[in-house]
Amino acid sequence: MKIYLDHGATTPVDNEVLKAMKPYFNEKYGNASSVHSFGDEAREALDKSRKVIADTINADPSEIIFTSGGTESNNFAIKEIAFDTKKRHIITTTFEHPAVKSVCKFLEEKLCFKITHLPVGNDGVVKIDDLKKAITEDTFLVTIMHANNEIGTINPIEEIGKICREKRIIFHTDAVQSFGKLNIDVKKMNIDLMSMSAHKIYGPKGIGALYVRKGIKLNPMFQGGSQEFKKRPGTENIPGIVGFAKAAEIANNRMEKDNEKMRELRDILIDGVLDTIPSSALNGSAEKRMTNNANIRFDYVEGESMLMHLNLKGIACSTGSACSSQSLQPSHVLKAIGLSDEQSHGSLRFTLGRQTTKKDINYLLKVLPPIIENLRKMSPLYKCR
Amino acid sequence: MQYSKKVMELFTKPKNVGEIKNADGIGEVGNPSCGDMMSIYIKVGKATTGKNKGKEILKDIKFKTYGCAAAIATSSMITEMAKGKTLEDAEKLSRNDIAEELGGLPPIKMHCSNLAADGLKAAIENYRKNKAKKK
Numbered sequence: 461m462k463i464y465l466d467h468g469a470t471t472p473v474d475n476e477v478l479k480a481m482k483p484y485f486n487e488k489y490g491n492a493s494s495v496h497s498f499g500d501e502a503r504e505a506l507d508k509s510r511k512v513i514a515d516t517i518n519a520d521p522s523e524i525i526f527t528s529g530g531t532e533s534n535n536f537a538i539k540e541i542a543f544d545t546k547k548r549h550i551i552t553t554t555f556e557h558p559a560v561k562s563v564c565k566f567l568e569e570k571l572c573f574k575i576t577h578l579p580v581g582n583d584g585v586v587k588i589d590d591l592k593k594a595i596t597e598d599t600f601l602v603t604i605m606h607a608n609n610e611i612g613t614i615n616p617i618e619e620i621g622k623i624c625r626e627k628r629i630i631f632h633t634d635a636v637q638s639f640g641k642l643n644i645d646v647k648k649m650n651i652d653l654m655s656m657s658a659h660k661i662y663g664p665k666g667i668g669a670l671y672v673r674k675g676i677k678l679n680p681m682f683q684g685g686s687q688e689f690k691k692r693p694g695t696e697n698i699p700g701i702v703g704f705a706k707a708a709e710i711a712n713n714r715m716e717k718d719n720e721k722m723r724e725l726r727d728i729l730i731d732g733v734l735d736t737i738p739s740s741a742l743n744g745s746a747e748k749r750m751t752n753n754a755n756i757r758f759d760y761v762e763g764e765s766m767l768m769h770l771n772l773k774g775i776a777c778s779t780g781s782a783c784s785s786q787s788l789q790p791s792h793v794l795k796a797i798g799l800s801d802e803q804s805h806g807s808l809r810f811t812l813g814r815q816t817t818k819k820d821i822n823y824l825l826k827v828l829p830p831i832i833e834n835l836r837k838m839s840p841l842y843k844c845r
Numbered sequence: 846m847q848y849s850k851k852v853m854e855l856f857t858k859p860k861n862v863g864e865i866k867n868a869d870g871i872g873e874v875g876n877p878s879c880g881d882m883m884s885i886y887i888k889v890g891k892a893t894t895g896k897n898k899g900k901e902i903l904k905d906i907k908f909k910t911y912g913c914a915a916a917i918a919t920s921s922m923i924t925e926m927a928k929g930k931t932l933e934d935a936e937k938l939s940r941n942d943i944a945e946e947l948g949g950l951p952p953i954k955m956h957c958s959n960l961a962a963d964g965l966k967a968a969i970e971n972y973r974k975n976k977a978k979k980k
């Protein structure tokens with residue numbers, strides 16, 4: 461038995477997506493810049509895909525730039541805006557993905573930008589008042605993620621967008637975890653720049669996009685040819701782009717159904733765990749939360765050991781523990797919502813997906829309690845209580 | 846995480862877990878904020894036979910560990926390696942000795958394996974301190 465509960469890390473490519481991509485590897489393999497029929501085929505696929513992505517977020521196709529994924533889109537947006545202004549102040553949050561966090565840190569340390577990190581509170585949601593207070597004359601960019609990748613909490617990006625637009629500040633949002641899962645209307649939400657990635661929505665890895673609102677001036681990240689409106693040169697990854705568009709189309713069509721099913725399963729998971737395992741708690745808001753995310757902490761036990769035991773039982777999930785990370789630091793996200801290092805080490809993230817069944821969740825609920833109990837028996841922290 | 850077979854074996858079925866009531870020495874190392882923590886309990890006695898006859902040896906040894914698979918496996922391993930050894934020999938056990946016996950540890954996990962060797966040293970030190978006090 462193998463159960464994948466790590467869809468926040470990545471998802472399997474949907475069969476339909478794979479089918480859509482296939483011809484573009486060895487049948488319709490042309491370069492979209494070529495003027496012959498092979499090139500036409502590729503360009504047609506490129507244009508069509510761009511329109512599909514644009515339509516899902518109420519954008520114009522000319523506002524979509526394909527990139528290699530979320531990391532590149534975040535770097536592209538934040539750096540190119542920063543490099544092109546005289547102002548110095550950026551507002552972000554304490555719980556961004558490293559692909560935003562490290563970019564801000566780079567700008568701060570190497571290029572003397574001033575970065576304000578808005579707190580997110582125990583619920584893992586940015587407070588509008590904090591944003592209002594942080595804005596200064598010198599602020600040129602606000603970058604705040606839509607949904608958090610570790611705890612699945614959702615920020616009020618429509619309100620954030622409104623404030624930024626009023627103050628004429630550029631608003632970028634990392635929507636890698638929400639794109640295809642939540643309704644996004646870039647016009648209604650006043651979003652200027654938005655990062656998306658295909659592999660979180662059953663598309664291929666290494667492809668994504670950046671939405672750039674008309675009127676936002678963005679210099680190219682690389683110098684090269686004239687692809688992607690001269691902003692992102694390099695021969696287009698047509699199979700990836702086709703797959704991304706197909707994945708977005710499918711996600712958009714079944715969004716409501718998927719969310720409904722996953723919310724039910726997620727709640728069975730959360731309630732089941734909290735009811736049967738003492739000294740366990742949900743991390744982050746229960747309401748303002750993605751339907752696929754359950755991030756739970758277990759006192760007195762360390763995450764990697766729980767994860768390894770679950771892995772032996774065929775269940776794949778992830779943890780905020782330092783011991784499973786390359787950095788040996790506990791999760792900065794869990795710290796941001798006020799957890800102690802110990803609580804972060806003891807947290808597990810379960811992220812559900814389309815194929816997750818009730819049977820999977822019931823199996824987890826059966827195997828998890830004894831794992832925790834055994835580890836607690838072995839824990840020197842447990843005896844002290 | 847790529848752990849050796851031996852690490853997985855001891856992680857899933859650790860030996861010598863628990864506490865010793867009236868232990869002669871207790872070592873407590875690490876702390877929960879760095880992700881790994883160990884308490885180790887020793888019982889010391891004189892060897893009655895063999896080449897160590899008359900010398901102080903580790904008669905019994907038990908541990909409790911909060912931490913990753915590597916921390917649990919190294920804890921278990923050191924208790925097995927140290928049991929029956931003289932205090933002097935037990936003290937000399939290094940993290941490399943343990944890692945070797947475990948069939949290696951992933952490089953990033955080497956820090957977790959410090960815990961066990963440090964824990965045992967602390968317990969022996971604690972025993973000696975207790976003994977000195979009694980005199």
Ligand SMILES: Cc1ncc(COP(=O)(O)O)c(C=O)c1O
Pocket residue numbers: 468469528529530531532557559605607608609634636637657658659666667668
């Ligand atoms: C919120 C968030 N931003 C950015 C990324 C990076 O995206 P990619 O893997 O496409 O570079 C991820 C995924 O790891 C993510 O969850």
Ligand SMILES: [Zn+2]
Pocket residue numbers: 783880881912913914915916957
């Ligand atoms: Zn460890």
